[in-house]
Amino acid sequence: MAMRGGGGGGGKGKGKPPAAESKAEAAGKFVKVWTTWGMKKAKVAAHWGFIPLVIVVGMNSEPKPQLFQLLSPV
Amino acid sequence: MGASVSHAAAPPPPPPVAPPPPAHPLGLAAVLPPQTEEKDGAAEKVDYMNLPCPVPFEEIQREALMSLKPELFEGMRFDFTKGLNQKFSLSHSVFMGSTEVPSQSMKTVKVPTAHYEFGANYLDPKMMLVGRILTDGRLNARVKWDLTDDLTLKINAQLTNEPHYSQGMFNFDYKGKDYRSQFQIGNNAFYGANYIQSVTPFLSLGTEIFWLGHQRKSGLGFAGRYNTPKWVGTAQVASTGVVALSYVQKVSEKVTLASDFMYNHMTRDVTASFGYDYILRQCRLRGKIDSSGCVAAFLEERLNMGVNFVLSAEIDHVKKDYKFGFGLTVGE
Numbered sequence: 508m509a510m511r512g513g514g515g516g517g518g519k520g521k522g523k524p525p526a527a528e529s530k531a532e533a534a535g536k537f538v539k540v541w542t543t544w545g546m547k548k549a550k551v552a553a554h555w556g557f558i559p560l561v562i563v564v565g566m567n568s569e570p571k572p573q574l575f576q577l578l579s580p581v
Numbered sequence: 582m583g584a585s586v587s588h589a590a591a592p593p594p595p596p597p598v599a600p601p602p603p604a605h606p607l608g609l610a611a612v613l614p615p616q617t618e619e620k621d622g623a624a625e626k627v628d629y630m631n632l633p634c635p636v637p638f639e640e641i642q643r644e645a646l647m648s649l650k651p652e653l654f655e656g657m658r659f660d661f662t663k664g665l666n667q668k669f670s671l672s673h674s675v676f677m678g679s680t681e682v683p684s685q686s687m688k689t690v691k692v693p694t695a696h697y698e699f700g701a702n703y704l705d706p707k708m709m710l711v712g713r714i715l716t717d718g719r720l721n722a723r724v725k726w727d728l729t730d731d732l733t734l735k736i737n738a739q740l741t742n743e744p745h746y747s748q749g750m751f752n753f754d755y756k757g758k759d760y761r762s763q764f765q766i767g768n769n770a771f772y773g774a775n776y777i778q779s780v781t782p783f784l785s786l787g788t789e790i791f792w793l794g795h796q797r798k799s800g801l802g803f804a805g806r807y808n809t810p811k812w813v814g815t816a817q818v819a820s821t822g823v824v825a826l827s828y829v830q831k832v833s834e835k836v837t838l839a840s841d842f843m844y845n846h847m848t849r850d851v852t853a854s855f856g857y858d859y860i861l862r863q864c865r866l867r868g869k870i871d872s873s874g875c876v877a878a879f880l881e882e883r884l885n886m887g888v889n890f891v892l893s894a895e896i897d898h899v900k901k902d903y904k905f906g907f908g909l910t911v912g913e
Contacts, residue, residue: 550740550747553720553722553738553740554720554740557712557720557722558699558701558712558714558720560710561701561702561703561710561711561712562701564669564703564710565665565666565668565669565670565701565703566665566669568666568668568669568703568705569666570666570667571666572665572666572669576665577665577671580663
């Protein structure tokens with residue numbers, strides 16, 4: 508998935524104390540990196556798991572179909 | 582989807598809505614005549630407190646889209662849907678034919694492709710899950726979940742193996758007594774919202790706004806729909822410079838005529854099309870002619886219970902591009 512939110516932490520440097528500024532930047536970067544990591548994992552999970560999820564939900568619905576019906580062509 | 586007017590001019594990222602609407606290939610879709618739950622009203626006083634609920638904003642042009650934009654294809658198509666129980670079914674689909682590759686020159690470049698697509702559908706009154714996966718690893722997923730009586734969550738995603746090509750969109754729909762509102766979140770930091778309200782028993786007006794984060798683009802659009810049992814007219818204007826009008830007339834029980842006009846101010850592109858839709862006992866025939874020199878027809882013929890034969894033809898006289906397709910659809 509494409510990354511969200513463009514360059515938020517770029518150098519603002521207009522007389523703010525460097526320590527406070529870099530803490531805010533670091534926090535922002537931290538959130539962004541972990542959100543991107545989360546989105547990537549979610550995308551992989553959805554890609555692999557969506558069809559199995561539909562099949563599991565379907566096989567557990569009433570009336571319960573048999574397993575061989577899933578695989579046989581008739 | 583009606584939202585295509587605003588999104589069409591915004592470059593690639595939002596899930597392409599110009600291609601056929603999420604009309605799921607569940608056989609011959611019964612065409613609902615444009616209806617209002619309206620008391621036959623000769624001199625009926627209009628009760629403005631009890632107006633019917635309008636159609637969802639993205640379906641504002643649905644009659645025109647159903648008649649004018651059938652799923653044309655080129656090549657051979659075979660679809661088999663196997664129901665395991667009332668709610669759950671599996672589908673297998675084989676396609677062999679050419680697909681167009683976008684090219685810079687005027688000549689159309691076609692690449693022969695073949696794929697097998699496996700799908701699983703679960704349809705419940707409260708929840709609908711539809712997933713389709715192709716042999717090259719692309720997944721098309723659609724989820725529609727009624728969280729409460731009025732609030733619905735819809736998810737539409739196309740996931741691919743190639744990085745940065747996947748698209749997803751989350752929609753939260755709220756349905757009120759005579760209005761509907763929707764909030765959308767998509768990939769590439771796309772945010773959108775729309776709202777549609779019934780103003781009279783026949784007229785509904787809506788508006789939408791969207792913001793594309795990565796390109797810092799935003800847009801605003803307005804739409805109106807006038808709906809009578811015999812005809813439906815819609816108009817949409819967007820700040821991206823797109824104007825779209827459509828008119829659909831139900832001439833008789835079996836025949837519907839539709840016309841459509843789209844003007845894009847940015848690209849100075851004008852397209853008008855006119856089409857017909859015959860729904861007969863054994864078949865459904867749709868045909869259309871375009872101002873860009875394109876003539877198309879689509880026939881779905883019911884050979885037997887559950888077996889449909891499909892023929893598709895599209896002739897583009899300007900680009901000298903001829904596409905013919907045939908296929909068979911087995912199962913509901």
